[in-house]
Amino acid sequence: MTSQGGLGTTSVQVALRIKPLTTDDMEKLPSRFQRQVITTSYTPGQVIVENEKRPIFQYDYVFGPEASQEDVYNKSVTNLLGKFLEGYNVTILAYGQTSSGKTYTMGTSDEDSLSTESQGIIPRTMSALFETIKSDQFKTSKFTIKVSFVEIHNEDLIDLLGQGEEEERPPVTIREDSKGNIYWTGLQEVKVNSVEDVINNLAKGSENRQVGFTDMNAKSSRSHAIFSVTMIQKKYVPYGPMGGPPATPPPDTSRNVDFRSPSPKVNSNYGGYDDGEWETITSKFHFVDLAGSERLKRTSASGDRAKEGISINSGLLALGNVISALGDPNKARHMTHIPYRDSKLTRLLQDSLGGNAQTLMIACVSPAEYNISETISTLKYANRARNIKNTALVNKEESGWNDVAHLQGLVIKLRTEVASLKSLVASNNNNNQRRPSSGTISPGRVTPTTPTTPTNIHTNGIRLPSSRSNSVTALPGRSTPTNNNNNNSKISGRSTPTSGIPGRSTPSTPVSGIPGRNTPTATTTGTPGRSMYNNIVNGREPANRMRPGSPLTTFPHNGNLQTHKEKDKDFEALEEQLMLLQRSYAELSQKYAKTSAELAMHQDNYDEMENNRNEPQTKQYDVIISTLESEHAMTKAALNLTETILQEKDEQIDKLEQSNKQSQSDIVDLQKQIKEVEANLQKMVENSNKIQQRADNRRENFISETVQLLEERLISKDEYIGQLEKELKEYKATCSEIKDRITNTNEVESKEQLREELGDRNLRIAHLESKVNLLVDEVNKLQEMQFQEENQSGSSNSEEIIQKLREEISSLRQTHLETLKELNGTKEKEKECENENENLKISLENAYSQLERVATAENPPLQAFDTEQSSLLTMEARIAELRKERRQTVTEIKESKFKFQNNST
Numbered sequence: 001m002t003s004q005g006g007l008g009t010t011s012v013q014v015a016l017r018i019k020p021l022t023t024d025d026m027e028k029l030p031s032r033f034q035r036q037v038i039t040t041s042y043t044p045g046q047v048i049v050e051n052e053k054r055p056i057f058q059y060d061y062v063f064g065p066e067a068s069q070e071d072v073y074n075k076s077v078t079n080l081l082g083k084f085l086e087g088y089n090v091t092i093l094a095y096g097q098t099s100s101g102k103t104y105t106m107g108t109s110d111e112d113s114l115s116t117e118s119q120g121i122i123p124r125t126m127s128a129l130f131e132t133i134k135s136d137q138f139k140t141s142k143f144t145i146k147v148s149f150v151e152i153h154n155e156d157l158i159d160l161l162g163q164g165e166e167e168e169r170p171p172v173t174i175r176e177d178s179k180g181n182i183y184w185t186g187l188q189e190v191k192v193n194s195v196e197d198v199i200n201n202l203a204k205g206s207e208n209r210q211v212g213f214t215d216m217n218a219k220s221s222r223s224h225a226i227f228s229v230t231m232i233q234k235k236y237v238p239y240g241p242m243g244g245p246p247a248t249p250p251p252d253t254s255r256n257v258d259f260r261s262p263s264p265k266v267n268s269n270y271g272g273y274d275d276g277e278w279e280t281i282t283s284k285f286h287f288v289d290l291a292g293s294e295r296l297k298r299t300s301a302s303g304d305r306a307k308e309g310i311s312i313n314s315g316l317l318a319l320g321n322v323i324s325a326l327g328d329p330n331k332a333r334h335m336t337h338i339p340y341r342d343s344k345l346t347r348l349l350q351d352s353l354g355g356n357a358q359t360l361m362i363a364c365v366s367p368a369e370y371n372i373s374e375t376i377s378t379l380k381y382a383n384r385a386r387n388i389k390n391t392a393l394v395n396k397e398e399s400g401w402n403d404v405a406h407l408q409g410l411v412i413k414l415r416t417e418v419a420s421l422k423s424l425v426a427s428n429n430n431n432n433q434r435r436p437s438s439g440t441i442s443p444g445r446v447t448p449t450t451p452t453t454p455t456n457i458h459t460n461g462i463r464l465p466s467s468r469s470n471s472v473t474a475l476p477g478r479s480t481p482t483n484n485n486n487n488n489s490k491i492s493g494r495s496t497p498t499s500g501i502p503g504r505s506t507p508s509t510p511v512s513g514i515p516g517r518n519t520p521t522a523t524t525t526g527t528p529g530r531s532m533y534n535n536i537v538n539g540r541e542p543a544n545r546m547r548p549g550s551p552l553t554t555f556p557h558n559g560n561l562q563t564h565k566e567k568d569k570d571f572e573a574l575e576e577q578l579m580l581l582q583r584s585y586a587e588l589s590q591k592y593a594k595t596s597a598e599l600a601m602h603q604d605n606y607d608e609m610e611n612n613r614n615e616p617q618t619k620q621y622d623v624i625i626s627t628l629e630s631e632h633a634m635t636k637a638a639l640n641l642t643e644t645i646l647q648e649k650d651e652q653i654d655k656l657e658q659s660n661k662q663s664q665s666d667i668v669d670l671q672k673q674i675k676e677v678e679a680n681l682q683k684m685v686e687n688s689n690k691i692q693q694r695a696d697n698r699r700e701n702f703i704s705e706t707v708q709l710l711e712e713r714l715i716s717k718d719e720y721i722g723q724l725e726k727e728l729k730e731y732k733a734t735c736s737e738i739k740d741r742i743t744n745t746n747e748v749e750s751k752e753q754l755r756e757e758l759g760d761r762n763l764r765i766a767h768l769e770s771k772v773n774l775l776v777d778e779v780n781k782l783q784e785m786q787f788q789e790e791n792q793s794g795s796s797n798s799e800e801i802i803q804k805l806r807e808e809i810s811s812l813r814q815t816h817l818e819t820l821k822e823l824n825g826t827k828e829k830e831k832e833c834e835n836e837n838e839n840l841k842i843s844l845e846n847a848y849s850q851l852e853r854v855a856t857a858e859n860p861p862l863q864a865f866d867t868e869q870s871s872l873l874t875m876e877a878r879i880a881e882l883r884k885e886r887r888q889t890v891t892e893i894k895e896s897k898f899k900f901q902n903n904s905t
């Protein structure tokens, strides 16, 4: 077997997919947190997260919410399909919190009924694969495609395509061969011939998958699911330029042999087709749909769901640790231990992460603000994964490496080549007509010594295939096989072929077809021995001198045999080399016999093991081991989770302690502040006392001043009141005088006067009336007399005079009546004045008494003082009012008096 064409290191590719918010999401997420906080950038491969310390993340591909399933497939997966067809192992992982679109993107649960646009990566990849292998490019190749579907649930491996009852199925176990390659056993592999077959198996497996209801997704995948496609590609490869490709490849008897069979009977008639060989390329495509990466509390999990959560989280935690270890360039350089064994998930993905695979991680995120913390953690996780370097290699295998008969045929061919070589040397000697002077073996003796040649190996009669010059080296002495990278030549329990075939690189891991296994490398071309062989055949001098253990040294060119002596020397050298070749050949034959025996032994062992495997006891052990492994992994997972929780708790405690310390220092600060505040308060109290004292003093001063002022004003008021009283007295006196005058003596006089006056007036009125009458008569007369002379003006004059007289009379009468009225009014007003004077007196007395109270009260409160003061002011105003009224009254009285006097006169 050979494995070649290594890519060197390739980074794990990372694609980020932001899912659109579905109506379901809108219903579940609180409306205030539905804002989209993650957006794609104009720069390819960049995303921007709002309000984050580190807002920009870079990936190999970024798919926004508008990206279709086709976009995702075309941009990130098609190139991987190409690699898969070339023979590389490929892995696509979907990572992200629950409901972020992992299953949707991967298409792990896709069914036949799903519309073509909604189909995920798996059905798309598979239909492209079937289409491609039918194309002309692969018309000389034969393909066998098988699928398997495994689930890791609570650290148990469950075969989702398993037939029959679960208990009766062989346990699925993870195994590691001596080279550290991972494979799993007990898994059903179903041969598929079309996309429909794939989708049916996908749907069947998805149905068996563990799903449950969480707060965030009604159909949440509660397990990690790995859908694997194994492709065995058999190509007929011609032996190089001389042979040329045959028109049609020979029938391949191995085509329908199960590639997992430990020793398939491949190509037993190999020798019949010497111009080419069947090459087998086995490649695997793993589609991994991981369970949700969210924290337990976000999904409100409890009971079984919580147990699942622990397992999921610990698996992802272990995956995170592996990614960290591989993805951190500093760590990766110094770290010898990558914790793949911490969970079944990481063990199964060992080949895909930091191993021999082309890997793409699709990180799925929700754009909603509600999920921001999970989104950030996914972004960081995915970012670290980008730094992982894988070493991908094509898993190429020549047909027949598991077949002893084929190997025997090969040895025979090699021997033929040796024989041809010898005869070539002999004929060379003959041409030079030289005989050896010494030595045990002559070039003419072509039969080599084969001391321990196995019985079924013959040395004679087999032609040297001319077209094999580029593919096989047959140099005796190059017995050291070229090993694979691991330099490990041990034969694993499931391996059949052995090393030690002269000139051929040793197939190191011949068992193919075990899912998850890597095919290690070994090179066949370009060995020093091969080039020497070519040189010998072509008669050129090899560039390298012979090393210890290597039989060939220099080989002079024929054209250099200038002299006889020189030719002799050359011949001797040739003889010597021939001898060495023979010895090496003998050694190789011995080795071959030994290895063949070993091979047979291992084959027997293997067969025995295989038989034993079927025994119930072994089966039972397998089950027990598998259960123990599960339990161990579960416990480890739980421990890891507990450790994480503990770590979180420790961090919380640290934070609490810090905040406690902070609080204590805050308390001290606060106590200081309180003291300062208290001191300030004390000062303020003192100040306020002082201010109070000052205010009190001021108030007292004010009160005493006010009292003094009031007293002064009282005095002045007293004086004024005295004056008023005096005036009032005088007024009263005047009034009483008037009264007296009216009531007593004067009354009669005035009555008389009035009567006289009235009489006079009456007389006058009568006089005037008579005068008017006279005038009227006169007018009448005049009117009569001068009626004819028409002297109008004279008559109008006399009418005017009459009118005037009449008016005068009525006004006199009016005045008379008014005077009488006024006289009565004056009397009433006098009475009112008296009443008011009485009231005024009472008010004044009240004011005095209040003032006295104010003056005599001890420490009167300020408010009372204010009230007193305002009532004083009211009183003062009232007094002023009264004074005004009194003044008015006095004026009125004076006026009345005056009028009365006038009237009287």
Ligand SMILES: Nc1ncnc2c1ncn2[C@@H]1O[C@H](COP(=O)(O)OP(=O)(O)OP(=O)(O)O)[C@@H](O)[C@H]1O
Pocket: 018, 019, 020, 022, 096, 097, 098, 099, 100, 101, 102, 103, 104, 105, 217, 219, 220, 221, 222, 290, 291, 292, 293, 364
């Ligand atoms: N890009 C998308 N476009 C439209 N709908 C989507 C997209 N991504 C996811 N969805 C829808 O969102 C819902 C949840 O998606 P899905 O089941 O794939 O999430 P998940 O990450 O696998 O969740 P879990 O981890 O819980 O299984 C499904 O109804 C799916 O159809």
